[in-house]
Amino acid sequence: MEQLINYILQLADSNLILTQRNAAWCGHGPILEQDIAITNITLDLIGQSRNFYQYAAKLINESTDTKVTEDSLAYLRTEREFKNLLLTEQENGDWAQTIVRQFFYSVYQYFLYEKMQHSRDEQLAGIAAKSLKEVTYHVTWSGEWVIRLGDGTAESKERIEKAIIELWPYTGEMFLPEAYEISMVSAGIAPDITLLKNEWYKKVTDIFEEATISLPKDGFMQTGGKNGVHTEKLGYILSDLQYLQRTYPNATW
Numbered sequence: 001m002e003q004l005i006n007y008i009l010q011l012a013d014s015n016l017i018l019t020q021r022n023a024a025w026c027g028h029g030p031i032l033e034q035d036i037a038i039t040n041i042t043l044d045l046i047g048q049s050r051n052f053y054q055y056a057a058k059l060i061n062e063s064t065d066t067k068v069t070e071d072s073l074a075y076l077r078t079e080r081e082f083k084n085l086l087l088t089e090q091e092n093g094d095w096a097q098t099i100v101r102q103f104f105y106s107v108y109q110y111f112l113y114e115k116m117q118h119s120r121d122e123q124l125a126g127i128a129a130k131s132l133k134e135v136t137y138h139v140t141w142s143g144e145w146v147i148r149l150g151d152g153t154a155e156s157k158e159r160i161e162k163a164i165i166e167l168w169p170y171t172g173e174m175f176l177p178e179a180y181e182i183s184m185v186s187a188g189i190a191p192d193i194t195l196l197k198n199e200w201y202k203k204v205t206d207i208f209e210e211a212t213i214s215l216p217k218d219g220f221m222q223t224g225g226k227n228g229v230h231t232e233k234l235g236y237i238l239s240d241l242q243y244l245q246r247t248y249p250n251a252t253w
Helices: 002-023 032-063 070-075 095-116 122-150 154-170 179-186 197-210 233-241 243-247
Strands: none
Touching (some): 002 032, 002 070, 095 154
């Protein structure tokens, strides 16, 4: 049960932290249409994270004496307890960096959910099937922006190439399974993420070719997020995200 809970929390945390990053763009997008688009993507991601947190809370409450809710899992855990991918906590930077981060993550999510909808765990399968429809749009939207920036002006090309170099070292973690993920694969609950890499790489390559930009060479990859070892950036994110609940415990609207 603990391994399943850890797996679900990793899925929830990655979405929640990226949600918090993307939300900072609300009202600051380059044009109104795209401001609304990234806000809608953010709402999709937080909806997915809520589904995962609710399921994790149910399992925790059934298996332990601890009583938790989706809110306590989001607002009362520390940095070392979060299991989000390091990619999701990276700074927004400029529009190009936000787009590249979203594109890398959305393509990963797409292939993950595509396989997870056939999970033996009916709850996870249902969340994945529903979320896949949303993530399909996220891939299309972010992919079109990659092409627009890469095959646009000299400045837009320079900015997106810089963003790719900055974020590429955080992509390897997506395909390196931790113990709880391996356990879930053996149980037929989780997809084998090592098998997703080739599909992810092909999709990314196809979009990059259309955008006339090159993939970086493989090198050192940052890891640790899925086991609670994060960059200092996560602490700043959580200080904003959790401020109200920690300042006014049990506050309600």
